[in-house]
Amino acid sequence: KIYTDYFYDEADFDKNHGMGYKPLTIPEGVTAQPLAVPPVLQADKVEGNDVWFTIESQEGESQILPGAKTKTWGYNAPLLGQTMVVKKGQRVHVKLKNSLPVLTTYHWHGMEVPGPYEDGSCHAPVYPGETKEISFTVNQPAALTWLHAHPCPSTAMQVWMGLAMGVVVTDDNESRLPIPKNYGVDEFPIILQDRTFHEENQLDYKKDYDPMGIFAETPMINGVVKPYVDVTTQKVRLLYLGGSNRREWRLHFDDDLVMTQIAGDDSFLEHPVKMTKVLVGPGERLQVIVDFSGYKEGDVVNLYTDDFKLVEFRIHKFEQDDSKLPFKLFTPDDRPVNPNAPIRKITMDNHDKINGMRYAMERIDMIQELNSVEYWDVTNTNPKSHGMLHPFHIHGAHFLVVSRNGHTPNPNEVGVYKDTIEVAPQETVRLKVYFPQVGVFMYHCHIIEHEDAGMMAQIQIVDPKDPDRKYHLMDMETI
Ligand code: C2O
Ligand code: CU
Ligand code: CU
Structure with missing residues (x-):
């Protein structure tokens, strides 16, 4: 099966609800x-x-x-x-x-x-x-x-x-998999960002600041405004990283070239997922393999976000590659949920609060035991009429996605460890969360202006064998 949609409701896309959205442009005079x-x-x-x-x-x-x-x-x-x-x-x-x-x-x-x-x-x-x-x-x-x-x-x-x-x-599992892993040749990080360049080509964060999250005018991929990639192998592995403060990336190729997703934020997928479109939110990572076998030397295949050209893939001569991806890529350790733990309720409110409160550096908002697997129900309380996707992120934890509003999660978030997940207005995403390390960890929206404005909280992870361990927390004054 090949999926052909973004798995989210179009009405919730950043481009469809005003709020500071800027379409992308390439400044004049920029060459590839x-x-x-x-x-x-x-x-x-x-x-x-x-x-x-x-x-x-x-x-x-x-x-x-x-x-x-x-x-x-x-x-x-x-x-x-x-x-x-x-x-x-x-x-x-x-x-x-x-x-x-x-x-x-x-x-x-x-x-x-x-x-x-x-x-x-x-x-x-x-x-x-x-x-x-x-x-x-x-x-x-x-x-x-x-x-x-x-x-x-x-x-x-x-x-x-x-x-x-x-x-x-x-790890050893990755070395065994028949996937492109020649960094810089058939494996490329794709750090997706946008920036606005002001007088003398300078950045000006204060000028661009928007509490709802900054959209900038110009795409910047690995720091390059109009990049091209020389394709010299039939298959290329792309490591997408949602590195923008606010912007969502809705990626797709010319000719609806299939992207086979093999990995998400923190692990490979249990099984590869084929799709022609994928949404990458702030903070998320996602690895795909694209197979250029249908193209020949001299062809150019573009990667787009919406209808804007992001990266040009220039096809060169390549050798035929008959390697086959196995059906099983990875086995997540899906441990049972702690039956004594209550279901945690986390709400992302407005653009600046979690559970109705702004972040405070000295306040511990929740406590969870080391390695205890627990359900977190994360809700985006934005109204459907003028809300947005908020990418929820947890430090120090990997989670499995259980459901979205009680339904099965998106196909590319099954059987994979994630740490950042898009939550739509009026949606509750159920996660299975555990922390393998002790300490105080943040959880927050990864639209970074929201995080800075207070859409963030913190949890202390306690080892029952050392329950009184104290951490020195900073406050806004001393920092
Ligand atoms: Cu990538 Cu607390 O963040
Ligand atoms: Cu947010
Ligand atoms: Cu983090």
Whole structure:
């Protein structure tokens, strides 16, 4: 079966309810550029099972548009960053260096690391000029996760300036699968963002600020405005990362070329799902394989969002590839729900509240036991008439999607670990959530302006063997 719709109600799409929506444009004079592929971050040292990295937040200048360079921020790069690759089972040590003029944090979105310090939430500031070191063990399946800044309440501005990069987890299951895995040749990260460029090609977060979430005018894929990809193999694997503050990406190819989804946020899918359209919301990741066997040298196949051309795939000569995807890609560990736990009710209200309240750094909103699998019913209380999709995200947890308004979830969210999920107005999504690490973790809407405005709360995960463990939480004044 090939799915041909976006699985969501069109009326709820960002483009259909006003509220600051901007259609995309390409500024005049921009010519096609090769897609930038973030280089793989080199380790400082590897010793047996241990690996050491340094990640430096820095200011820089990037040639994004013709003419003046744009002032941007990045990790070990002027804009965005490099791709960090870690393997399941590895012990990872990271030096977090802040060379920015402001404080920042390093949040591992999708990584199962203890909170709130290693996790890099607002409780883990690194001040200008400082270096901190964290360590964690990778104990999760292969996936594309990501690192981004998370200082409250300026997460949105810092991500806007460029602080976001991919963190790839690999494992033995992935190495066994017959899928493209030659990074930069037949496997490409596609970081989907939009930015508005003002005078002298500069970003201006304050000018663009919109509490409902910022739409920008120009698409930027891996930091490139009008990218093309040279296709030299029959099959190409694309790692989509919804990296925009607000914008949803509704992706599809020329000729309704089929995308076979193989992975979601935090794992492979149990079974591949074929589709011609897919929606990627802020914070979500999704991996697809496209098969260009129907094309020949010289052809050009475009990737679109709605009807706007995003990426051009230029077909070169390639060798025939008869490899077949197995039906079974991954087996999620679907453990039974704790029968003693109540069903948790979480509401996303307006554009700035969770359960009727704005985020407070010193307030713990919920407590859950380590490794206890529990139902979370997450509701978007926006009215159908003028609401929007809110992408709900949990730190430090992977969840399985149980149902949407009591019905089966979308086909591409079955049998896969996720950490971010779109919830439509008046919809309740039931999740099975457990936390494999202790600490204090945020859960929030991943429209980053909503998160900064207060559509965020926090949960403390308690180990019954060490119930009195205390965490030092920051407050808005000291930060
Ligand atoms: Cu990607 Cu709390 O975020
Ligand atoms: Cu996160
Ligand atoms: Cu929201």
